Amino acid sequence: MIVNKYLLGKQFKGVSIWPFVILRTRELKDDQYFINHEKIHLRQQIELFILPFYIWYLLEYFYRLFQYKDTFLAYKNISFEREAYTQEMKEDYLSERKFWAFLQFL
Structure with a gap:
């Protein structure tokens, strides 16, 4: 993990760019x-x-931007984000996650 607030836009707390996770704080x-x-996201x-x-x-x-006409709604409805947001509270999710599980969030 890399901590560097200057690598991110102000609206981001962090981002995964394989193989790194960049954090603001x-x-x-x-x-x-x-x-x-x-x-x-790394998976x-x-x-x-x-x-x-x-x-x-x-x-x-x-x-999604074309669909919702809103940048935040577009971001929140990307299948990768929907999977990550709905499963982030499950500690063991990655150990039980099925291959290409994001497809169920399309």
Whole structure:
């Protein structure tokens, strides 16, 4: 994990860019749900061989932006984000998660 507030836009607490998790503040290292959320993204990235993950993420973001006409709603409705937000509170989620589980959140 990398802590550096200058690598992120002001609206981001953190981001996963395989193989790193970049955090805005050191305190986020202790936020179990946030870290689990970012680990879910790392798993998604590995499953899609990294680069296709980012392409899919951007394409789905623009599709959702067209659909909702709102940047925040578009972001929250990306399948990768929906999976991460709904499962971040489950400590053992990654150990039981099925391959390409994000597809159920499309």
